[in-house]
Amino acid sequence: xxxxxxxxxxxxxxxxxxxxxxxxxxxxxxxxxxxxxxxxxxxxxxxxxxxxxxxxxxxxxxxxxxxxxxxxxxxxxxxxxxxxxxxxxxxxxxxxxxxxxxxxxxxxxxxxxxxxxxxxxxxxxxxxxxxxxxxxxxxxxxxxxxxxxxxxxxxxxxxxxxxxxxxxxxxxxxxxxxxxxxxxxxxxxxxxxxxxxxxxxxxxxxxxxxxxxxxxxxxxxxxxxxxxxxxxxxxxxxxx
Amino acid sequence: xxxxxxxxxxxxxxxxxxxxxxxxxxxxxxxxxxxxxxxxxxxxxxxxxxxxxxxxxxxxxxxxxxxxxxxxxxxxxxxxxxxxxxxxxxxxxxxxxxxxxxxxxxxxxxxxxxxxxxxxxxxxxxxxxxxxxxxxxxxxxxxxxxxxxxxxxxxxxxxxxxxxxxxxxxxxxxxxxxxxxxxxxxxxxxxxxxxxxxxxxxxxxxxxxxxxxxxxxxxxxxxxxxxxxxxxxxxxxxxxxxxxxxxxxxxxxxxxxxxxxxxxxxxxxxxxxxxxxxxxxxxxxxxxxxxxxxxxxxxxxxxxxxxxxxxxxxxxxxxxxxxxxxxxxxxxxxxxxxxxxxxxxxxxxxxxxxxxxxxxxxxxxxxxxxxxxxxxxxxxxxxxxxxxxxxxxxxxxxxxxxxxxxxxxxxxxxxxxxxxxxxxxxxxxxxxxxxxxxxxxxxxxxxxxxxxxxxxxxxxxxxxxxxxxxxxxxxxxxxxxxxxxxxxxxxxxxxxxxxxxxxxxxxxxxxxxxxxxxxxxxxxxxxxxxxxxxxxxxxxxxxxxxxxxxxxxxxxxxxxxxxxxxxxxxxxxxxxxxxxxxxxxxxxxxxxxxxxxxxx
Numbered sequence: 001x002x003x004x005x006x007x008x009x010x011x012x013x014x015x016x017x018x019x020x021x022x023x024x025x026x027x028x029x030x031x032x033x034x035x036x037x038x039x040x041x042x043x044x045x046x047x048x049x050x051x052x053x054x055x056x057x058x059x060x061x062x063x064x065x066x067x068x069x070x071x072x073x074x075x076x077x078x079x080x081x082x083x084x085x086x087x088x089x090x091x092x093x094x095x096x097x098x099x100x101x102x103x104x105x106x107x108x109x110x111x112x113x114x115x116x117x118x119x120x121x122x123x124x125x126x127x128x129x130x131x132x133x134x135x136x137x138x139x140x141x142x143x144x145x146x147x148x149x150x151x152x153x154x155x156x157x158x159x160x161x162x163x164x165x166x167x168x169x170x171x172x173x174x175x176x177x178x179x180x181x182x183x184x185x186x187x188x189x190x191x192x193x194x195x196x197x198x199x200x201x202x203x204x205x206x207x208x209x210x211x212x213x214x215x216x217x218x219x220x221x222x223x224x225x226x227x228x229x230x231x232x233x234x235x236x237x238x239x240x
Numbered sequence: 241x242x243x244x245x246x247x248x249x250x251x252x253x254x255x256x257x258x259x260x261x262x263x264x265x266x267x268x269x270x271x272x273x274x275x276x277x278x279x280x281x282x283x284x285x286x287x288x289x290x291x292x293x294x295x296x297x298x299x300x301x302x303x304x305x306x307x308x309x310x311x312x313x314x315x316x317x318x319x320x321x322x323x324x325x326x327x328x329x330x331x332x333x334x335x336x337x338x339x340x341x342x343x344x345x346x347x348x349x350x351x352x353x354x355x356x357x358x359x360x361x362x363x364x365x366x367x368x369x370x371x372x373x374x375x376x377x378x379x380x381x382x383x384x385x386x387x388x389x390x391x392x393x394x395x396x397x398x399x400x401x402x403x404x405x406x407x408x409x410x411x412x413x414x415x416x417x418x419x420x421x422x423x424x425x426x427x428x429x430x431x432x433x434x435x436x437x438x439x440x441x442x443x444x445x446x447x448x449x450x451x452x453x454x455x456x457x458x459x460x461x462x463x464x465x466x467x468x469x470x471x472x473x474x475x476x477x478x479x480x481x482x483x484x485x486x487x488x489x490x491x492x493x494x495x496x497x498x499x500x501x502x503x504x505x506x507x508x509x510x511x512x513x514x515x516x517x518x519x520x521x522x523x524x525x526x527x528x529x530x531x532x533x534x535x536x537x538x539x540x541x542x543x544x545x546x547x548x549x550x551x552x553x554x555x556x557x558x559x560x561x562x563x564x565x566x567x568x569x570x571x572x573x574x575x576x577x578x579x580x581x582x583x584x585x586x587x588x589x590x591x592x593x594x595x596x597x598x599x600x601x602x603x604x605x606x607x608x609x610x611x612x613x614x615x616x617x618x619x620x621x622x623x624x625x626x627x628x629x630x631x632x633x634x635x636x637x638x639x640x641x642x643x644x645x646x647x648x649x650x651x652x653x654x655x656x657x658x659x660x661x662x663x664x665x666x667x668x669x670x671x672x673x674x675x676x677x678x679x680x681x682x683x684x685x686x687x688x689x690x691x692x693x694x695x696x697x698x699x700x701x702x703x704x705x706x707x708x709x710x711x712x713x714x715x716x717x718x719x720x721x722x723x724x725x726x727x728x729x730x731x732x733x734x735x736x737x738x739x740x741x742x743x744x745x746x747x748x749x750x751x752x753x754x755x756x757x758x759x760x761x762x763x764x765x766x767x768x769x770x771x772x773x774x775x776x777x778x779x780x781x782x783x784x785x786x787x788x789x790x791x792x793x794x795x796x797x798x799x800x801x802x803x804x805x806x807x808x809x810x811x812x813x814x815x816x817x818x819x820x821x822x823x824x825x826x827x828x829x830x831x832x833x834x835x836x837x838x839x840x
Binding site: 048049050051053060062065067087088091092094095124126166167169171173174175176180182183 | 295305741747
């Protein structure tokens with residue numbers, strides 16, 4: 001083993017990490033699923049959702065933004081952590097308007113899939129009933145802010161991948177919302193349906209028009225296998 | 241909306257020019273635009289964006305973060321009343337009513353003639369002189385309803401005087417009295433001259449750091465990180481520049497000792513920053529002054545100018561060639577979160593005050609990604625005394641782990657509120673005796689993010705190893721409502737959450753809802769369990785100290801005053817959050833009759 005090899009322990013399982021990898025990336029590569037929502041493999045992690053919070057060397061840290069260092073002791077799949085994660089998912093459900101039954105993303109929605117995976121039946125918190133505007137000014141993309149979970153994926157993607165900065169936050173605290181780079185709405189920005197920013201939304205806040213239901217309900221990603229199965233499949237294949 | 245006229249546009253472009261079109265100076269640019277126009281319009285956003293070479297959405301995200309920036313025009317005169325549990329018990333509500341009656345508007349309103357706007361604002365650092373108000377960033381204290389007509393008359397006279405030459409004339413109540421009630425070793429003795437700088441220059445930078453390390457000085461903001469270690473790590477770290485930042489964003493409700501230091505002992509603070517600059521090899525120091533303390537800005541700038549004249553800032557300080565250091569003041573714009581050091585750095589760089597992920601720490605990647613020492617106002621004052629009088633002198637005060645003294649900001653139900661410099665190791669009981677407090681129900685130590693301490697624990701000591709505190713001490717008499725105060729504190733965190741992470745953004749609002757239900761006497765045993773569980777999740781899962789401590793007002797009062805909660809509970813197994821009668825109000829009004837069966 002090389003001198004600079006990094007090995008961390010995740011729920012007692014030794015996991016090797018490449019230099020510069022986060023705890024979450026190392027676990028993904030090893031086939032250990034850490035629940036996460038705002039993280040996207042193509043984008044710089046931002047740590048907004050906190051769902052990937054693990055107990056790392058005794059303290060709570062978001063796995064997506066914590067660099068793996070040799071000897072780290074990580075607790076991930078504990079009942080207590082999953083209970084806290086479930087509360088975070090509930091918070092996002094009640095903060096917005098997430099009615100799966102008539103949402104175009106149902107079955108393909110990471111928020112919904114995490115709700116199932118973490119055992120959320122119905123939110124136990126009161127709904128906050130936000131009044132948010134739908135922005136339908138763009139010919140090919142619409143924006144339903146009542147479903148936005150403020151994960152900042154589109155912000156990152158637009159800035160880093162598209163070189164456009166179409167999106168950013170506005171306001172702070174509970175009234176913080178997703179803003180677009182034009183007074184006239186999304187249609188007045190440089191947004192295009194082929195942009196990365198249009199394709200990273202984990203829910204149905206940014207939706208490409210005339211593209212819904214090409215895959216019918218029941219045959220979508222998370223209708224077929226629970227969220228995280230693709231990562232866990234890697235572990236099943238690798239010999240112990 | 242009409243387009244911006246040419247002269248307004250050129251005014252904005254001049255402002256942008258004044259800061260060299262530098263996007264990292266966006267705080268100053270937007271402050272200047274807000275001051276000049278009373279708000280930051282869509283056209284102004286576009287002009288600034290073009291000027292600094294950014295997208296409008298990037299400017300807008302910054303502008304909308306800060307409470308003192310407005311996107312829409314408000315009254316020509318902005319009246320902001322401090323809303324805290326302390327201002328409340330000193331009569332802020334009565335003062336607010338007097339303003340509302342005199343102006344015929346509600347809180348949050350603007351008069352029809354566009355002259356006045358009236359708002360609540362978070363604690364403005366005047367807990368010993370409440371009720372207090374910020375009027376166009378001028379500080380008014382010790383208000384009573386009787387003062388209100390006089391203040392409004394003076395404001396009207398000033399607004400209608402042409403030209404606005406006498407705009408600086410003092411308003412009634414526009415004075416802040418000195419807050420220092422008891423000076424200790426740090427606040428005693430000379431505070432001007434070049435003694436401290438000379439003492440530092442007799443040492444090598446490493447010896448300065450050694451002296452600070454030997455003194456065991458720890459951060460006075462409350463976190464208590466060893467100052468010597470911080471300075472050493474920053475000195476060691478490689479970078480094109482090193483920076484010294486003074487955190488004067490004193491926003492924790494109930495604290496005002498930094499304001500007292502910057503009023504009466506600013507030299508101690510500037511000395512400390514300069515000594516830090518020498519020790520770590522920095523040429524630039526920045527004092528981040530909370531927007532609420534704008535009224536101090538002029539006198540601080542004058543003091544800096546005097547220091548430049550005396551050779552204590554600038555090039556070759558103390559006639560030592562190669563030691564160049566200067567200090568600039570950065571004003572904030574109303575955001576409690578900017579007291580968190582990494583959020584403060586973001587704000588200094590002209591961005592939203594969102595905390596950063598750590599590592600890396602500011603010692604390596606601070607201001608503009610360069611090694612940065614960022615310390616509390618009081619820490620710099622202590623460092624000055626350590627260098628001036630020696631580490632062993634400093635070690636003579638306090639306890640083994642908490643050396644020196646602590647400035648305590650005392651407010652609330654006591655006859656002599658103010659700043660008390662006390663040695664570490666003092667018990668809360670001793671502090672209460674010192675300030676003359678009797679019939680004390682409980683003490684809120686370290687502000688809302690700290691803890692409610694019940695009388696049974698008044699034997700605890702003020703020290704990093706026991707009650708570690710930034711100094712905020714709010715005393716509540718036995719007749720005060722513990723739960724109502726806790727609710728007000730939770731509302732403070734709702735207002736001040738930056739919104740970045742889920743648990744703090746949503747969790748604080750959910751805690752507020754649940755706490756409202758308890759205070760209103762509509763909660764049951766199951767609500768109590770739910771709020772405890774939710775509070776712990778928010779504390780565990782939040783990204784930074786704000787969210788991690790936001791549930792403390794609930795958690796610490798539930799721990800020490802369970803009977804207060806029990807007394808408000810209903811015997812039912814479950815009560816809905818919604819009062820059916822309230823929910824049906826609109827329908828009842830339209831129909832003109834009550835439901836046949838009583839709602840509930």
